[in-house]
Amino acid sequence: MSKVVRSYCGLCHPRCGILLHYGGDKVVKVTGDPDHPINRGNICERGRLMVDHLYHPDRINYPLKRVGKKGEGKWERISWDQALDEVAEKLSALKDEYGAETLAFTHGTKRTYHWDCRRFFNIFGSPNTCGVNTICMCPSYATEFATYGGMIMGSEVPASKCVVMWGSNPSQSNPNLLYPMILHARKNGAKLIVIDPRKTNEAKKADLWLQIRPGTDLALMLGWIRTIIKEELYDKEFVENYTTGFEELAEEVEQYTPEKVSEITGIPPQLIEESVRMYAANSPAVIPFGLGLDKQGKNSTQCARGRAIIRAITGNLEIPGGEVFSLAGDIGKIRDWTYLEANEAMPEAQKKKQLGADQYPFFGFPGWEKNSAANAKLPEGYMSPPESWHSNLAHAREVMNAIITEKPYPVKAAITLANNPMVALPDTQKVFEALKALELYVVVEYYMTPSAAMADYVFPAASTVETSELWLTSGFAVACPQGVEPLYERRNSYDFYRGLAVRLGQEKYWPWETIEDVYDHCLEPIGLTFKQLTEQYGVFGQKEYQRYKKYGFGTPSGKVELKSSIFEELGADPIPKYKEP
Ligand code: SF4
CATH class of the missing domain: 3.40.228.10 (Dimethylsulfoxide Reductase, domain 2)
Known part of the structure; x- marks a missing residue:
């Protein structure tokens, strides 16, 4: 039976509204949603390819555990529970032996949620998250905060x-x-x-x-x-x-x-x-x-x-x-991504261990804390506070050096989420050496990238249409609804991090079972649920x-x-x- 379901394209930042046209059980076509306030029916070539992305034969569909040598391409299919149990156990042992800073992270450019990663790392106690930020908009973000307090x-x-x-x-x-x-x-x-x-x-x-x-x-x-x-x-x-x-x-x-x-x-x-x-x-x-x-x-x-x-x-x-750039009306009341990052959970002693922050302090904890302190003097809801994932990172090159040399301390484990660090980070050979040297490398991905091929565990990532998202800007908040039940055993990054977090004793920090529960919590101050926001597409704040x-x-x-x-x-x-x- 044919039907049309509203969803969104998260393949780049605008989060365009799309319509998924079903033919039987499968999506057969994607068009722009003419009623969507952002793209008003427009859609680009990448968005049109969502169907291919969804059903591509090379997608990773189940959790995989390495059974051959690193990079050999020999995998065993295991359950999510087994994979999360084993990863949690290994992370716990590495943390006991080397400290929380032994776990690093690399990510891409917000095709997943990101705040969930920061939340996990802040509570775990590792300051070593890094990614492509330094060659993307993030230097502007941090710099504009230092200049006038917002991006x-x-x-x-x-x-x-x-x-x-x-x-x-x-x-x-x-x-x-x-x-x-x-x-x-x-x-x-x-x-x-x-x-x-x-x-x-x-x-x-x-x-x-x-x-x-x-x-x-x-x-x-x-x-x-x-x-x-x-x-x-x-x-x-x-x-x-x-x-x-x-x-x-x-x-x-x-x-x-x-x-x-x-x-x-x-x-x-x-x-x-x-x-x-x-x-x-x-x-x-x-x-x-x-x-x-x-x-x-x-x-x-x-x-x-x-x-x-x-x-x-x-x-x-x-x-x-x-x-x-000031927050418009009700938008300032919504619990935002900085709130969800749980930055307050990171112990002071661990902040000081952030790799590369001695050389590049502005883009690490020292700079982020100064920008945050300046923002904290303003009335709540007037200007967005600086997000950690945008402006507070370990330096990727220094993370790779630490993995290889164990200096200034051993980095033995890493998680990569929707990112191919061998291509996205500088010095492919060095990144390759680093990935080889890790004792535990966990990747959450759509496809078996060269970096994912080096992993010990690979988890299947849900496409954006297989999950939901709350998209926030200074002027509006838009609900991005799931349009397809996740295929095979793909899951969103929130499920991955929460699954790992509860196994590592972080349960009280992750009270929301689903991503929609999280967004209900975020929207509570403006009296809406995520479902209600979806029905009305979004909220546009009154500009002052x-x-x-x-x-x-x-x-x-x-x-x-x-x-x-x-x-x-x-x-x-x-x-x-x-x-x-
Ligand atoms: S349709 Fe194109 S412009 Fe819109 S979010 Fe997707 S990739 Fe970006």
């Missing part, structure tokens, strides 16, 4: 008068959410500036295209800031009352004349000036975040600072059509702009820190300085 994911693009696509190509990478918003803004007459080495689809349609030399974006940002200051294009009232470090910033950027920036970036000086004037003259203006900046190497963290500073001094923070006038920003000074006190305390440049790539 801007909710630029109000449709109402903006100028959109700057800086290292971003949303017609290809974000076709269902950001790209339609840009088209909408353009229809309303918004200017479009594209900064990209490639003549992208967006660049072809832009008012101005700045073909920048890769890796030199920070120099252009500093040049923009110089012109904004020199020509008094900044928001004087905002800068005077709500920022720190303006004088030092002005001094630092003085050297970045259009001619010098042109030499560095390859962009003609006139175009540099024309573009920044266009941006500054057309407020509200937005620079939506783009991974082209976040991933560009040694300037990436300071690029995130540069972008944040430009947004702030031009007065574009927290205004309609600008860069908005410029609350910083009452409450300030979530930084140590309570102002936008053009000169970052957190960076300074942790030994990084408090004002961005350009380095040749």
Whole structure:
């Protein structure tokens, strides 16, 4: 019998609403859900492939235990109970012998829940979770918290008068959410500036295209800031009352004349000036975040600072059509992912053992704690607190080194969730050596990746349509409903972690039996259950702009820190300085 069931695609961040078309017992087609508030019926090629992903013959469908040598490909099918019992017993023994820090973790980019992993690790007592974060949006996330106390994911693009696509190509990478918003803004007459080495689809349609030399974006940002200051294009009232470090910033950027920036970036000086004037003259203006900046190497963290500073001094923070990141209305009442992470459970002594935090303190516990302390001074529900999984990680290279060398201490076990560290982390050979050296390697996966092939135990992961999710942003919460009963013995990551946790004595911290129970708990403060939220798709909070006038920003000074006190305390440049790539 044919039927259509609502579900969601979690193959990338927007969590588009989809319709699963059944032919008999099987899903035969996926289409976009026209009533879904996020994608309004649009769906990309990846989303369309959900049916293939669901029924792919190479999917892992049962728990497997290694019976041959590591990587030999010989497996025995066992039950979930047996697999969890054995893994828990081995983890317990390793913890007794080497301490909780002997367990490490690697993850990918949020195709699973992530907070459940942090919850498990915090309660287990290991600070050594790491993943692809350092080459994704996470440096921007932590940096924007240090600058103004939150990450801007909710630029109000449709109402903006100028959109700057800086290292971003949303017609290809974000076709269902950001790209339609840009088209909408353009229809309303918004200017479009594209900064990209490639003549992208967006660049072809832009008012101005700045073909920048890769890796030199920070120099252009500093040049923009110089012109904004020199020509008094900044928001004087905002800068005077709500920022720190303006004088030092002005001094630092003085050297970045259009001619010098042109030499560095390859962009003609006139175009540099024309573009920044266009941006500054057309407020509200937005620079939506783009991974082209976040991933560009040694300037990436300071690029995130540069972008944040430009947004702030031009007065574009927290205004309609600008860069908005405070929590909207009821959204601030929902128990969020930081709440679920149970960061308070991590013992102080264990935090200090986080691998790599001595070299990269900003992106580990030291930086995260400073950002959290600044956020904690704000009224509850105004700004989201920093999530640990986004901004508090062990350094992946140092984790691999510790596995291989046993220095500064032995790391004997690891869990990998929906991630292929041999490909996703730097230095494949080193990761391979590390995976070989582990005494216990546990992988939760969809397919038998090269990394999974090195495991002692492999657990079958449920696809997003086989489970449910609550998706939170600063402006809205969307229910992502399960559309298919999990096939074979696939389960979601919550079931995996809870199953392991109760066997390791963490039961009181995991009172919710199912993922839907968790989300009922999260939604309780706004008087909804997950089922009710699903029926109405989601909740959109009522936006209140410029609350910083009452409450300030979530930084140590309570102002936008053009000169970052957190960076300074942790030994990084408090004002961005350009380095040749
Ligand atoms: S943009 Fe495509 S891959 Fe991403 S959630 Fe939507 S349909 Fe899925």
